[in-house]
Amino acid sequence: MTQSTNQLPGTFVTFEGVDGSGKSVQTEALAESLRNQGYSVLTSREPGGTPVAEQIRRILLDPQMGSMAWSTEVLLYLASRAEHVASVLRSALEQGEIVICDRFLDSTLAYQVFGRDGGDGDLVSALQAIRRANELSTGGIGPELTFLLDLDPTEGLARIRDAERTPDRLEGEGLAFLQRVRAGFLQLAEEESERIVLVDGARPPFEIAEEVLSITLTHLRRK
């Protein structure tokens, strides 16, 4: 199933990948390069991006919260997204800005469906349920270009350890969980190969940044 593409004048780009794959670095690198070329760029992240959504993020990522019902987890991610779209993303896209977001719906599908093995049901029903609920949360706004930074989660977790950062609630789910998430992302990339660009996240960050910039500029020229 194809995710809705935004029909607004702006351009919506996302970065996706397992934890530690370098999305935040690439989000900022792409934004800086595009700004240097005169584009108006907004960067954001999910969950989060507004005061309400950042509070939801705290609940979702706090390791002390432990486990929660599958539907609670899904709906909190979608509630954060609803707030983010309604108060930040929609108006930026209406004004013609380039919006670069660190994670969006693909993360919900990869983590809550593939990572959680379909949650309360099978994979197909979980994918359908989340895509439907996501329509409510976004009103159909979704990225037109997505970079999937593919990385072995063992390497991602090692990077998090090297940065001496305490793993958040989802990272604490362990390697097998993140391997299912990675496989989920790869499946989504195969299904939506026109939108999702697969990038080898193990390459040096400057090389990735060059490739990402070149693909984004080509996309912008074609619009």
Ligand code: TMP
């Ligand atoms: P971050 O640390 O990359 O900002 O992401 C926050 C965590 O939330 C990360 O472990 C991935 C997870 N996540 C989901 O499980 N579902 C989602 O829909 C999103 C956006 C993030």
